[in-house]
Amino acid sequence: AQSVSQHNHHVILSEAASLELGCNYSYGGTVNLFWYVQYPGQHLQLLLKYFSGDPLVKGIKGFEAEFIKSKFSFNLRKPSVQWSDTAEYFCAVNAPGSARQLTFGSGTQLTVLP
Amino acid sequence: EAGVAQSPRYKIIEKRQSVAFWCNPISGHATLYWYQQILGQGPKLLIQFQNNGVVDDSQLPKDRFSAERLKGVDSTLKIQPAKLEDSAVYLCASSRSLRDGDYEQYFGPGTRLTVT
Numbered sequence: 733a734q735s736v737s738q739h740n741h742h743v744i745l746s747e748a749a750s751l752e753l754g755c756n757y758s759y760g761g762t763v764n765l766f767w768y769v770q771y772p773g774q775h776l777q778l779l780l781k782y783f784s785g786d787p788l789v790k791g792i793k794g795f796e797a798e799f800i801k802s803k804f805s806f807n808l809r810k811p812s813v814q815w816s817d818t819a820e821y822f823c824a825v826n827a828p829g830s831a832r833q834l835t836f837g838s839g840t841q842l843t844v845l846p
Numbered sequence: 847e848a849g850v851a852q853s854p855r856y857k858i859i860e861k862r863q864s865v866a867f868w869c870n871p872i873s874g875h876a877t878l879y880w881y882q883q884i885l886g887q888g889p890k891l892l893i894q895f896q897n898n899g900v901v902d903d904s905q906l907p908k909d910r911f912s913a914e915r916l917k918g919v920d921s922t923l924k925i926q927p928a929k930l931e932d933s934a935v936y937l938c939a940s941s942r943s944l945r946d947g948d949y950e951q952y953f954g955p956g957t958r959l960t961v962t
Contacts, residue, residue, distance in 0.1 A: 736888075766950070775849075776889075776937070776953040822888050831901050832877065832941065832949060836888030 738837035755823030850954035864926035871940030
């Protein structure tokens with residue numbers, strides 16, 4: 733079945749550590765890719781998105797993601813995390829022909845220790 | 847710009863009761879989505895509207911769930927009768943027209959439903 737996989741359910745880091753969260757999808761063809769974040773007590777908000785062009789996408793708050801088509805991956809990175817980055821992170825894919833619908837991964841809870 | 851509004855924020859009901867959720871999308875957004883997010887999982891699309899028409903409701907359990915967007919703005923999602931497995935957060939999202947080349951979905955705060 734077509735799906736979106738996030739490999740890490742819970743990641744714990746200390747402040748200033750580097751972050752990489754994995755996301756793989758199983759759809760063929762052209763896809764649009766998204767990372768959403770949900771801070772404690774807040775609603776889902778967009779971190780970054782990829783539609784076309786440069787596969788290295790920069791988003792808000794110092795986050796970036798790299799689209800590697802050959803690996804069906806769209807990993808999220810940040811060189812140095814802060815305590816305020818503690819949140820749940822969701823990868824989402826708009827599959828070909830799906831009328832802009834998003835299929836989400838199961839999420840990764842990031843805890844940053846001060 | 848006001849965000850997506852949802853109410854109520856929390857609801858506790860007993861199984862076999864009915865419940866309704868309301869969503870007001872961002873002004874001018876033609877496309878509206880309802881998602882179900884079960885604890886520990888990502889949001890799962892239930893139904894998508896473009897203006898007041900249904901684009902896709904293939905994931906909506908139609909024996910108990912219904913949704914409408916009569917005037918192409920606000921939307922209501924109803925469950926009747928509720929089951930224990932309906933306990934989840936129900937998210938509403940909106941985006942500009944499907945014809946736009948670039949887009950993103952804006953999410954509301956959600957309604958947390960507990961069925962006892």
